[in-house]
Amino acid sequence: MPEHADIDLILEPGWLLPIAPVNEVLAGYSLAIDQGRILALGPSDQVQANWRAREHLRLPDHVVLPGLVNAHGHAAMSLLRGLGEGLPLQRWLEEVIWPVEGRWASEAFIQDGTQLAMAEMVRTGTTCFSDMYFFPEASARAAQLAGMRAQILFPLIQFPNPWSRDISEGLDKGLRLHDQYRDDPLLRIGFGPHAPYTVPDADLQRILTLADELDLQIQTHLHETAGEVDQARQQTGLSHIERFADLGLLVPRLQAVHMTQINERELSLVAETGVSVIHCPQSNLKLASGFCPVPELLAAGVRVGLGTDGAASNDSLDMFTEMRFASLLAKARSGDPAQLTALQMVETATLGGARALDLADRIGSLEPGKEADLIAVDLGGVASQPVYAPQAQLVHTNAGSLVSHVWVAGRALLTNGQLQTLDSTAINRRARNWGRQIQAGLDEG
Ligand SMILES: [Zn+2]
Structure with missing residues (x-):
């Protein structure tokens, strides 16, 4: 790999949970992503020595895991x-x-x-x-x-x-x-x-x-x-x-x-x-x-x-x-x-x-070569403190409400809690309309 080649994204979270080849929480690790795929996962100093990215995202309170x-x-x-x-x-x-x-x-x-x-x-x-x-x-x-x-x-x-x-x-x-x-x-x-x-x-x-x-x-x-x-x-x-x-x-x-x-x-x-x-x-x-x-x-x-x-x-x-x-x-x-x-x-x-679903050759873990389907969960708030083992927060607290970033094949679908490809205001309005119509139908019997 050429030194200092520009890649799309380096992610430097507080914790990484790659799932495979080892299922354990890693601290001080970064993830290199380019053209929708995971290039490398390694100690942050190594990743930063090997690659320069157009976007370098530091998320010190977050755990990053597969989508x-x-x-x-x-x-x-x-x-x-x-x-x-x-x-x-x-x-x-x-x-x-x-x-x-x-x-x-x-x-x-x-x-x-x-x-x-x-x-x-x-x-x-x-x-x-x-x-x-x-x-x-x-x-x-x-x-x-x-x-x-x-x-x-x-x-x-x-x-x-x-x-x-x-x-x-x-x-x-x-x-x-x-x-x-x-x-x-x-x-x-x-x-x-x-x-x-x-x-x-x-x-x-x-x-x-x-x-x-x-x-x-x-x-x-x-x-x-x-x-x-x-x-x-x-x-x-x-x-x-x-x-x-x-x-x-x-x-x-x-x-x-x-x-x-x-x-x-x-x-x-x-x-x-x-x-x-x-x-x-x-x-x-x-x-x-x-x-x-x-x-x-x-x-x-x-x-x-x-x-x-x-x-x-x-x-x-x-x-x-x-x-x-x-x-x-x-x-x-x-x-x-x-x-x-x-x-x-x-x-x-x-x-x-x-x-x-027979998709494990493409997704499911943060391994080099797989597509960059991944999420970041913000454990910085009071409902997550203190963090001894991030996996406990992921499963046993309300972590779904703490998801801050979502990528599919390297494309951001959620950034800082904001949907990037879906219009939540319009979606909400149409859902309410359907609800009113369906309720009116049920009331008529
Ligand atoms: Zn069903």
């Missing part, structure tokens, strides 16, 4: 935040969510809702999100305009919905979307069969064949509630995981969301076949769906990511809160406070999510 990966959600459902509280999953879907979506979901709704979600996600340190919702064309476009990294899953459901008459039409539209974005540097399109109980066997097999041909990911809700699994056993004698195994669907490109009901045999099947699991603790808690055995899955070598699910069942998209819930839940379930330590938790929310 968080929200591995499961329905972004535009942010416009339904808080609707139907107190109902279990099936009644919540059938009595509240599906009727409201049936009336209101449109391209404009999805565009405005996705922007609302992204504004919240960027502010709270998420750089990459997975989305499964109607009109994925609108969410892909919104993500591209905002400069966020995303896995956009086109929804596949056997009954008529606001976006498609049936699964065949969904596949046609979804494959066209894949064609459109096949070379996009930040977006990946994938298959989003909604759930085992809304997609028949023949369609699941067709989806797998197409995903293999195109080398795309598949994400589905799987074993979300005990009721869903009991019903499957009564009807077919098999759980959904066993049915997926028979269909050949347990493959590394399958991302299974929730997995709150999973016995030892099913856990072995998942581990042996390389399926990844997305844990959504707050959504599972709010809908009283059950508990995903994350420490057991990690011990078995399963790739586990973390997701917020839609804001309608959470009700926020703050991945720092999600980390806290996941950590506390694992400790409470096991009776062992050593389960899911703060460092393990941050790894799950970053590199874990990247692995689960």
Whole structure:
């Protein structure tokens, strides 16, 4: 490397948390970034001796870490935040969510809702999100305009919905979307069969064949509630995981969301076949769906990511809160406070999510060669003092509100707490308008 070559950015934070190759907090280290990628991470004097940067950002009270990966959600459902509280999953879907979506979901709704979600996600340190919702064309476009990294899953459901008459039409539209974005540097399109109980066997097999041909990911809700699994056993004698195994669907490109009901045999099947699991603790808690055995899955070598699910069942998209819930839940379930330590938790929310979405060659850790998706969290305020171990503040205090800077592939999306690519005033105004219209519709009955 030539001495004193001009690069884009040197970041000199109080602490660096690279996640890999070692997951420990480093003090006195800097990060060199150029053309959207991480060039080097090393002791600050070395980095500064080797490179001169157009921007040298000193953040002495901050911890810099990889951007968080929200591995499961329905972004535009942010416009339904808080609707139907107190109902279990099936009644919540059938009595509240599906009727409201049936009336209101449109391209404009999805565009405005996705922007609302992204504004919240960027502010709270998420750089990459997975989305499964109607009109994925609108969410892909919104993500591209905002400069966020995303896995956009086109929804596949056997009954008529606001976006498609049936699964065949969904596949046609979804494959066209894949064609459109096949070379996009930040977006990946994938298959989003909604759930085992809304997609028949023949369609699941067709989806797998197409995903293999195109080398795309598949994400589905799987074993979300005990009721869903009991019903499957009564009807077919098999759980959904066993049915997926028979269909050949347990493959590394399958991302299974929730997995709150999973016995030892099913856990072995998942581990042996390389399926990844997305844990959504707050959504599972709010809908009283059950508990995903994350420490057991990690011990078995399963790739586990973390997701917020839609804001309608959470009700926020703050991945720092999600980390806290996941950590506390694992400790409470096991009776062992050593389960899911703060460092393990941050790894799950970053590199874990990247692995689960098959993006770990690009993002998830602060390693040279990876894309510069990273965030800075300001631990200078009273709610963070004193700082003995920054990872404790990240997981167990309100760190989502302390995110000051966000970069995706080296581009600043948040600077000193200010959104750079999203207009929060306009987003807020449109969200309020949707809220008023939807409430008026509900009042009419
Ligand atoms: Zn979901």
